[in-house]
Amino acid sequence: MALTGIEIYKLLPKTNCKKCGFPTCLAFAMKVAQKGIEITACPDLTEEARGALEAAARPPIRLVTVGSDEHKFEVGNEVVLFRHEKTFYHPPALMVRVKDNLAAEERDKLVSEVSRYSVERVGIVMSADGFAIDNDSRDAGKFAACVESVTSQVKSPLVLMATDPAAMEAALAKAAGRRPLIYAATRDNLDRMVELAKTYNCPLAVSEPAGLSELAELTERAAQAGVEDLVIDPGATGFSASLQVLTQLRRLAIKKMFQPLGYPIITFPGDGATSVEEEAMLAGQHIAKYAGIIVLNHFSPATLYPLLTLRLNIYTDPQKPIRVQPGIYQIGEPKDSSPLCVTTNFSLTYFSIAGELESSGFPSWLLVCDTEGLSVLTAWAAGKFDADRIAKSVKEYKANEKINHNSLILPGKVAVLRGELEEELPDWKIRVGPLEAMDVGSYLKTQWKP
Ligand code: SF4
Numbered sequence: 001m002a003l004t005g006i007e008i009y010k011l012l013p014k015t016n017c018k019k020c021g022f023p024t025c026l027a028f029a030m031k032v033a034q035k036g037i038e039i040t041a042c043p044d045l046t047e048e049a050r051g052a053l054e055a056a057a058r059p060p061i062r063l064v065t066v067g068s069d070e071h072k073f074e075v076g077n078e079v080v081l082f083r084h085e086k087t088f089y090h091p092p093a094l095m096v097r098v099k100d101n102l103a104a105e106e107r108d109k110l111v112s113e114v115s116r117y118s119v120e121r122v123g124i125v126m127s128a129d130g131f132a133i134d135n136d137s138r139d140a141g142k143f144a145a146c147v148e149s150v151t152s153q154v155k156s157p158l159v160l161m162a163t164d165p166a167a168m169e170a171a172l173a174k175a176a177g178r179r180p181l182i183y184a185a186t187r188d189n190l191d192r193m194v195e196l197a198k199t200y201n202c203p204l205a206v207s208e209p210a211g212l213s214e215l216a217e218l219t220e221r222a223a224q225a226g227v228e229d230l231v232i233d234p235g236a237t238g239f240s241a242s243l244q245v246l247t248q249l250r251r252l253a254i255k256k257m258f259q260p261l262g263y264p265i266i267t268f269p270g271d272g273a274t275s276v277e278e279e280a281m282l283a284g285q286h287i288a289k290y291a292g293i294i295v296l297n298h299f300s301p302a303t304l305y306p307l308l309t310l311r312l313n314i315y316t317d318p319q320k321p322i323r324v325q326p327g328i329y330q331i332g333e334p335k336d337s338s339p340l341c342v343t344t345n346f347s348l349t350y351f352s353i354a355g356e357l358e359s360s361g362f363p364s365w366l367l368v369c370d371t372e373g374l375s376v377l378t379a380w381a382a383g384k385f386d387a388d389r390i391a392k393s394v395k396e397y398k399a400n401e402k403i404n405h406n407s408l409i410l411p412g413k414v415a416v417l418r419g420e421l422e423e424e425l426p427d428w429k430i431r432v433g434p435l436e437a438m439d440v441g442s443y444l445k446t447q448w449k450p
Pocket of ligand 1: 012013014015016017018019020021022023024025028041042043044045
């Protein structure tokens with residue numbers, strides 16, 4: 001947690017010697033707090049003060065990278081308990097488990113289906129983040145062969161799941177340079193897994209279901225041995241236990257700054273779940289509170305899509321609406337006789353109306369006004385979607401050059417703007433469209449005439 005200027009000042013020598021270029025230690029401390037200068041600019045800092053300041057600068061939950069180059073994800077580095085306090089930064093990775101004893105054909109089909117699956121929502125393309133390859137067979141050779149096969153098929157980030165260090169080493173050799181997450185170091189194999197993490201420069205998951213004190217003891221041992229890119233698995237399953245434990249871990253990291261448990265959490269919602277639906281619901285709970293990596297036992301677009309959408313919603317900065325660029329968009333291949341609709345630049349609004357126009361069978365022009373990312377009614381209530389702004393957008397984006405009929409269709413929810421807009425655009429015919437985007441197709445079928 002960032003220190004205040006006064007807290008930093010308390011750690012300085014307080015001699016006002018000016019060697020840092022500031023007239024007083026207090027002035028220097030204030031600048032450090034604003035991140036305007038590095039603490040190292042004070043040459044007289046004691047080792048103790050330096051250590052305290054560096055520790056304070058560390059994020060409460062370590063940022064951990066899994067994967068390499070452009071095929072990687074980052075988890076951790078969260079600083080709040082609740083999204084409304086600030087925002088959440090690193091969405092949990094959704095991985096699909098591939099067991100090494102699946103028949104080759106079945107395994108390849110699963111990997112292919114997962115890697116080809118993607119959906120677009122509000123202009124953002126979403127998909128699963130990678131694979132967790134599980135040494136279910138307990139056979140090191142089979143595990144290595146499975147890892148080799150998957151890595152030859154996809155470049156996605158990987159979790160390698162085995163408790164036998166020999167099996168893990170054989171698999172790591174097949175995933176060289178991919179920087180997979182090693183899952184898992186346990187009380188029985190910690191030293192060997194730590195050595196593998198160091199040798200292959202990989203992040204390491206530490207698993208200890210016995211309790212949080214025991215888990216902290218293991219992470220401290222791993223960190224002291226030189227592996228700090230850790231992920232933790234407290235082993236909690238089910239709705240109640242996992243909510244309780246994951247919340248406790250987040251509170252300990254954020255509120256108590258308890259470093260031994262300040263790492264991203266990996267969960268397995270399918271373990272102990274009685275159905276695919278229960279696994280999906282638990283995964284939803286873990287997205288909200290507070291997993292960093294979620295390994296799904298099952299893959300189905302019907303369950304992955306809502307999870308991806310939930311994740312997108314929770315990890316969108318609530319203070320920054322997702323917006324599209326204002327301008328005139330072509331929906332399909334419109335002609336100069338095609339309809340022209342107007343809307344706001346809130347992404348969800350834009351993609352709703354664009355999708356409905358696309359499926360209406362009427363290629364159209366869509367004029368998008370800059371409403372600072374607000375939806376139709378919100379923007380209208382805030383004075384950001386009024387006749388003046390719409391008229392300015394019509395002129396700025398030269399809407400009249402796209403069409404030959406000078407008709408503009410307003411969203412039905414702002415029908416009240418029609419009169420004012422007719423005054424602003426005297427040569428235009430202002431029409432009032434339907435209240436809901438989903439009715440635009442039937443509106444055009446029954447009402448549209450150029
Ligand atoms: S160099 Fe250090 S001790 Fe001297 S004024 Fe700056 S902060 Fe204070």
